[in-house]
Amino acid sequence: MADGGSSLWRVLSEAYVSLKGLLRYKEALFWVIAFPILWYTLSVAVWGSPNPPTVNVGVYNADPADGAGNLSKALVDAMRESGLFHLRFYNSSGALLEAVERGRVDAGLEIPGNFTESILEGVPARVVEVYERSSWGDFSSQMLDGFLHAFTDSIRSRAVNMSIHYLTLASPNATAAGGWANWSQYAVRWLRFIDRPLHVEAREITPPLLATPRGVRAYMAVSMMGVEALFIGLFAGTQALAERKRSGALDVILASPMRGWELVAADTLSALALVGVSSLAVALYSLPAGARYAVEPGRLALAVALLALGTLFTIGVGLLAAPLARTPEGATVIANAIAFPAMFVGGIVMPPTVLPGPLRAFAENWPLGRALEAARQALVGQATPSEALAAAAPAVAGVVVVYALGVIVYRRLLASAVEYH
Amino acid sequence: MDAVLAARGLRKVFPDGTVAVDGVSFEAGRGLTVFMGPNGSGKTTTMRMSVGALRPTAGEVEACGHRVWGPEGWRARACMGYSPQDAPFRDRLTALENLVWYGLVRGIPLGEARRRARGLLELVGLEGGASKKVAELSGGMRRRLAIAASLMGDPEVLVLDEPTSGLDPGARLHLWRLLRRLAGERAVVVSTHIPAEAEEHADRVYIFHRGRVIAEGPPASLIERHAPRARIVAEGSMPERPPSVAGAVLVEWNPGRAVYATSDPDGALPALVEGLLAAGARLERVEVRRPGLAEVYLALTGEAPAGVSGGG
Ligand SMILES: Nc1ncnc2c1ncn2[C@@H]1O[C@H](COP(=O)(O)OP(=O)(O)O)[C@@H](O)[C@H]1O
Ligand SMILES: [Mg+2]
Numbered sequence: 172m173a174d175g176g177s178s179l180w181r182v183l184s185e186a187y188v189s190l191k192g193l194l195r196y197k198e199a200l201f202w203v204i205a206f207p208i209l210w211y212t213l214s215v216a217v218w219g220s221p222n223p224p225t226v227n228v229g230v231y232n233a234d235p236a237d238g239a240g241n242l243s244k245a246l247v248d249a250m251r252e253s254g255l256f257h258l259r260f261y262n263s264s265g266a267l268l269e270a271v272e273r274g275r276v277d278a279g280l281e282i283p284g285n286f287t288e289s290i291l292e293g294v295p296a297r298v299v300e301v302y303e304r305s306s307w308g309d310f311s312s313q314m315l316d317g318f319l320h321a322f323t324d325s326i327r328s329r330a331v332n333m334s335i336h337y338l339t340l341a342s343p344n345a346t347a348a349g350g351w352a353n354w355s356q357y358a359v360r361w362l363r364f365i366d367r368p369l370h371v372e373a374r375e376i377t378p379p380l381l382a383t384p385r386g387v388r389a390y391m392a393v394s395m396m397g398v399e400a401l402f403i404g405l406f407a408g409t410q411a412l413a414e415r416k417r418s419g420a421l422d423v424i425l426a427s428p429m430r431g432w433e434l435v436a437a438d439t440l441s442a443l444a445l446v447g448v449s450s451l452a453v454a455l456y457s458l459p460a461g462a463r464y465a466v467e468p469g470r471l472a473l474a475v476a477l478l479a480l481g482t483l484f485t486i487g488v489g490l491l492a493a494p495l496a497r498t499p500e501g502a503t504v505i506a507n508a509i510a511f512p513a514m515f516v517g518g519i520v521m522p523p524t525v526l527p528g529p530l531r532a533f534a535e536n537w538p539l540g541r542a543l544e545a546a547r548q549a550l551v552g553q554a555t556p557s558e559a560l561a562a563a564a565p566a567v568a569g570v571v572v573v574y575a576l577g578v579i580v581y582r583r584l585l586a587s588a589v590e591y592h
Numbered sequence: 593m594d595a596v597l598a599a600r601g602l603r604k605v606f607p608d609g610t611v612a613v614d615g616v617s618f619e620a621g622r623g624l625t626v627f628m629g630p631n632g633s634g635k636t637t638t639m640r641m642s643v644g645a646l647r648p649t650a651g652e653v654e655a656c657g658h659r660v661w662g663p664e665g666w667r668a669r670a671c672m673g674y675s676p677q678d679a680p681f682r683d684r685l686t687a688l689e690n691l692v693w694y695g696l697v698r699g700i701p702l703g704e705a706r707r708r709a710r711g712l713l714e715l716v717g718l719e720g721g722a723s724k725k726v727a728e729l730s731g732g733m734r735r736r737l738a739i740a741a742s743l744m745g746d747p748e749v750l751v752l753d754e755p756t757s758g759l760d761p762g763a764r765l766h767l768w769r770l771l772r773r774l775a776g777e778r779a780v781v782v783s784t785h786i787p788a789e790a791e792e793h794a795d796r797v798y799i800f801h802r803g804r805v806i807a808e809g810p811p812a813s814l815i816e817r818h819a820p821r822a823r824i825v826a827e828g829s830m831p832e833r834p835p836s837v838a839g840a841v842l843v844e845w846n847p848g849r850a851v852y853a854t855s856d857p858d859g860a861l862p863a864l865v866e867g868l869l870a871a872g873a874r875l876e877r878v879e880v881r882r883p884g885l886a887e888v889y890l891a892l893t894g895e896a897p898a899g900v901s902g903g904g
Contacts, residue, residue, distance in 0.1 A: 180695075421645075428698060
């Protein structure tokens with residue numbers, strides 16, 4: 172074999188051992204398969220169903236009236252049916268107060284004894300809302316407020332319609348004198364205005380995939396692929412030399428016809444293969460977990476390319492950090508120290524839109540963030556593939572620069588390792 | 593001996609100032625070339641510079657007609673097979689998979705690498721261990737696997753660092769026989785710190801001492817040149833005064849033991865035994881110790897080489 176064999180196989184050598192070793196090394200198995208699936212499962216459990224949150228409301232209803240005319244009962248039933256509240260009943264205003272204070276319920280509603288009676292007599296009725304001053308307490312009371320307003324609106328509507336009814340009954344024969352008729356017409360119009368000063372017209376449209384629970388699950392699955400691109404790339408980059416020095420593999424490689432660029436290419440291919448396996452595992456797991464993707468060959472190919480792009484970037488960052496990693500343990504620390512914060516502030520596990528200003532700008536613009544968001548958009552279907560591609564385009568330049576610098580740094584490191592190691 | 597691997601004036605100074613190798617030259621052709629010397633004498637460093645793993649501070653290495661540290665260095669590397677002292681195997685991959693990795697690193701296609709790995713496992717007597725994880729192999733099996741690994745590229749030169757250290761005598765002998773067989777058709781360079789092994793198996797020995805080669809040649813001629821005299825060791829209870837014996841020189845005398853040196857042990861032995869008995873000695877045991885590379889090392893450096901007692 173004095174011809175030195177073929178580059179292709181040298182470049183495949185590392186992918187061969189990583190894939191062969193994946194199932195046999197527990198730590199590799201954990202990071203590549205178990206970790207993303209575990210995290211995905213937790214994310215779906217916590218954020219995967221975009222149902223409105225339920226507010227626990229304690230109710231003390233002192234209104235004794237019963238039968239169909241009981242308005243307090245109508246109010247409580249309507250609250251229950253809305254699905255927004257989870258109700259608990261108390262039989263004194265003290266018990267209700269205590270429940271709110273102890274946090275057993277998020278807010279309390281006290282309906283006094285004369286509630287139905289007052290409304291029927293046309294006297295303003297009174298309810299008491301109890302809540303704690305905290306963001307969740309405020310939120311709960313606003314939910315309750317909103318509901319009570321809707322209820323008030325319906326009572327007002329009835330009152331107004333009743334007024335209109337009596338007004339037209341009281342109206343003398345319209346032919347007699349024009350004055351009264353004009354006035355009553357005017358009054359009816361005015362009352363209708365009081366009843367509904369604002370007409371809100373709601374039009375329902377089919378929601379985009381992302382707004383559905385299944386879309387959110389798909390979005391999260393692609394996010395997990397991003398987490399893997401982040402970790403695997405950084406580990407591959409920072410470990411590239413440290414681990415080989417320790418094991419002695421560096422000597423074997425240096426004594427082989429393998430050249431520097433082939434070694435970098437081999438590590439890159441191995442990282443890409445692991446991200447690929449990991450992504451496939453997450454994707455397959457996410458389907459029975461309810462995720463739905465926009466599956467078209469173009470979108471799929473684009474998403475694969477974008478994930479690969481993101482992985483190249485993280486490998487590049489890892490290679491840039493490699494000179495700091497003198498031992499495999501040091502490399503692990505460095506990789507984690509970069510990956511963990513980046514996962515949160517880089518728009519990887521959470522969409523950039525939930526991040527505060529400057530972080531959001533970072534998350535939306537650093538290459539992995541951009542590539543991943545474009546991949547999510549492509550697979551969850553909010554953007555057309557060409558829009559996603561356009562969104563990711565600026566990342567390509569960043570990836571090329573960082574990866575190229577990483578390769579330069581690594582080759583220097585290799586050159587100095589040949590001098591002494 | 594046509595040299596396939598040759599080094600001239602190799603020198604290595606590490607950044608901490610250690611001069612690990614200081615002007616080593618050697619030539620290795622078909623047959624078994626052994627680097628012999630105690631730990632720290634520069635064998636590993638010389639090998640690493642020779643196979644292209646460590647750049648020399650000064651000096652030249654050529655393998656198969658190409659300069660290892662020249663622009664065509666990859667050609668030189670492609671014609672050598674190297675196994676470090678602790679071959680870096682992945683312990684949870686199988687013996688076969690590890691060999692395939694060595695093959696891929698040398699640019700051999702996957703299918704071909706598999707085929708070749710199977711053949712080599714058979715050659716080194718590991719055919720039953722192909723699907724065993726490396727972690728489950730014994731020390732001797734691991735060393736044989738390392739030899740198979742260095743053969744993956746079908747090299748013209750095999751460079752093996754301490755392939756027998758840490759093995760029991762049986763496993764050692766087995767390994768040397770294998771190396772002998774391999775040396776029949778290619779250049780095999782092996783290091784050891786055990787003089788007896790070098791003496792018994794080498795075609796040519798380089799004796800390392802503090803980063804230099806202090807002697808070289810076939811073991812017999814090294815012994816002939818540097819330590820020609822055998823020792824006759826007598827044990828028992830010795831009289832006050834040692835008798836003088838023709839053709840033998842007294843080296844050691846104490847109440848339990850007498851040692852004479854001679855260049856003609858067969859001739860001197862009867863006279864020596866007679867002389868001792870006549871002087872009143874009671875002999876329990878008399879032994880002729882023929883000189884070996886350990887004695888050569890001792891003669892050249894005044895230091896006993898490590899591992900003399902551990903010789904297999
Ligand atoms: N990477 C290194 N850095 C500094 N000193 C080293 C290094 N490698 C070997 N040495 C030193 O060089 C000398 C020769 O070592 P080595 O070649 O390993 O000898 P041997 O293989 O004969 O035991 C020793 O003193 C050793 O400590
Ligand atoms: Mg050594």
